[in-house]
Amino acid sequence: MKIAIVGTGYVGLVSGTCFAEMGNEVICVDVDTEKIDKLNKGVAPIFEPGLKELINGNLGKSLFFSVDIKNAVEKSDIIFIAVGTPMDSSGNADLSAVYNVARIIGKSINNYKIIVSKSTVPVGTTYKIKEIIQSKLIERESYVKFDIASNPEFLKEGDAINDFMKPDRVVIGAESEIVSSQIKKIYASFFRANERFVIMDVFSAEMTKYAANAMLATKISFINEMANICEKIGADINEVRKGIGADARIGYDFIYPGIGYGGECFPKDISALMHMSNLNGYKPEIITSVNQVNKNQKKLFLDKILNRFGENLTGLTFAIWGLSFKPETDDMREAPSIFIIKELIKKNAKVIAYDPKAIYKSKALYLKGVDVLYSRDKYEAVNDVNALILLTEWKEFRSPDFDLLKKEMKEPIIFDGRNQYCTFELEKKEFEYFQIGKK
Numbered sequence: 449m450k451i452a453i454v455g456t457g458y459v460g461l462v463s464g465t466c467f468a469e470m471g472n473e474v475i476c477v478d479v480d481t482e483k484i485d486k487l488n489k490g491v492a493p494i495f496e497p498g499l500k501e502l503i504n505g506n507l508g509k510s511l512f513f514s515v516d517i518k519n520a521v522e523k524s525d526i527i528f529i530a531v532g533t534p535m536d537s538s539g540n541a542d543l544s545a546v547y548n549v550a551r552i553i554g555k556s557i558n559n560y561k562i563i564v565s566k567s568t569v570p571v572g573t574t575y576k577i578k579e580i581i582q583s584k585l586i587e588r589e590s591y592v593k594f595d596i597a598s599n600p601e602f603l604k605e606g607d608a609i610n611d612f613m614k615p616d617r618v619v620i621g622a623e624s625e626i627v628s629s630q631i632k633k634i635y636a637s638f639f640r641a642n643e644r645f646v647i648m649d650v651f652s653a654e655m656t657k658y659a660a661n662a663m664l665a666t667k668i669s670f671i672n673e674m675a676n677i678c679e680k681i682g683a684d685i686n687e688v689r690k691g692i693g694a695d696a697r698i699g700y701d702f703i704y705p706g707i708g709y710g711g712e713c714f715p716k717d718i719s720a721l722m723h724m725s726n727l728n729g730y731k732p733e734i735i736t737s738v739n740q741v742n743k744n745q746k747k748l749f750l751d752k753i754l755n756r757f758g759e760n761l762t763g764l765t766f767a768i769w770g771l772s773f774k775p776e777t778d779d780m781r782e783a784p785s786i787f788i789i790k791e792l793i794k795k796n797a798k799v800i801a802y803d804p805k806a807i808y809k810s811k812a813l814y815l816k817g818v819d820v821l822y823s824r825d826k827y828e829a830v831n832d833v834n835a836l837i838l839l840t841e842w843k844e845f846r847s848p849d850f851d852l853l854k855k856e857m858k859e860p861i862i863f864d865g866r867n868q869y870c871t872f873e874l875e876k877k878e879f880e881y882f883q884i885g886k887k
């Protein structure tokens with residue numbers, strides 16, 4: 449099939465590359481010329497395990513990158529819209545990029561196509577895309593038939609290729625079986641033994657994505673709330689987590705206590721869902737609390753540091769391990785590290801940060817202009833610091849050389865935002881160890 453992907457970000461680039469790997473002819477387009485230039489040279493603009501190799505294996509054969517949306521639309525049978533839908537100032541999804549793309553498609557479409565919204569969009573947006581395309585066709589006095597569909601994406605950054613290549617389900621919202629069967633054809637090669645399509649109407653497909661993210665965010669806020677209660681009453685969330693996870697109805701996934709969820713998706717999708725719900729006359733109690741618990745979680749973590757060192761951090765130096773919002777990605781969108789680091793600096797602390805992949809993006813975008821020092825090595829970062837603060841659970845932080853840490857640090861104090869270490873071992877080595885959900 450000839451496929452165009454409009455928006456070559458985390459979702460568009462991974463989807464386009466995986467579709468190309470499966471033998472489709474794919475053009476990925478973007479308005480970011482620098483990104484497209486890099487991609488045409490085989491350089492991946494994001495870090496995602498396995499992505500660079502797949503791009504280079506298909507580049508110029510089945511995978512093409514361009515800024516020419518019109519040409520990509522004309523040449524393709526199916527067009528996926530995968531542009532960003534960030535949070536706007538009112539908390540709703542900002543759909544300006546989606547609607548811009550719809551207008552360009554309406555101006556460019558030359559024969560029958562299926563237009564698929566892959567971006568996470570509020571319920572009703574895919575029909576709005578249809579209206580926009582139709583209105584552009586009317587302006588052009590052109591009669592071209594097209595169909596629309598919703599195909600929300602469930603990949604997770606850090607394991608995106610794996611998720612896309614072996615999806616646990618592909619949700620397709622379409623107006624007819626003819627349309628859904630065309631989209632199924634593209635995905636059929638990803639299912640060798642057992643097809644896992646979930647076909648539904650367009651509204652339900654759009655809503656499925658929000659419901660999935662809301663469920664996952666709820667699990668995270670739930671365990672964080674349990675952790676906060678444990679801390680007050682003297683129980684240990686690490687034990688409680690094991691105790692509840694063993695119940696197959698609950699399971700172990702997504703019940704790790706921490707400093708709250710971040711990233712491009714959960715914060716903005718929860719906010720958009722609240723907005724969508726309120727707008728339609730239903731006050732959502734659960735997700736409103738999920739959002740509030742999450743916002744508080746990073747503040748509670750900061751309080752642990754301030755309770756230990758006081759409100760004025762003048763003369764103190766902190767090492768930060770981990771900047772990205774989760775491991776195996778360089779993505780720092782809505783990462784708790786941004787809040788923690790800015791607050792420490794506001795209180796006059798000196799901060800030295802280390803992350804295996806996110807330093808470049810931190811310097812260039814998310815902590816641009818913030819007075820952070822960066823280190824190329826995790827042990828170098830802790831040299832002469834008053835405390836180490838672990839914010840992202842990268843594998844390389846899991847079992848550090850604690851003797852070396854103690855030798856390097858001014859004071860052997862660790863604030864662990866991801867409950868990575870064993871209290872017993874650290875107490876034996878005479879560290880002061882603070883974690884989530886344990887006194």
Ligand SMILES: NC(=O)c1ccc[n+]([C@@H]2O[C@H](COP(=O)([O-])OP(=O)(O)OC[C@H]3O[C@@H](n4cnc5c(N)ncnc54)[C@H](O)[C@@H]3O)[C@@H](O)[C@H]2O)c1
Nearest residue numbers: 455456457458459478479480531532533545567568601605
């Ligand atoms: N990142 C994830 O893990 C993830 C997972 C599932 C779903 N989603 C959803 O997928 C969508 C895209 O997310 P992302 O993380 O890939 O975003 P992103 O910001 O990484 O990528 C979006 C891309 O769209 C491009 N773009 C913007 N306007 C454009 C236009 N008019 N024409 C062409 N390109 C344009 C941008 O330059 C950017 O490269 C969002 O709706 C998001 O909620 C994201």
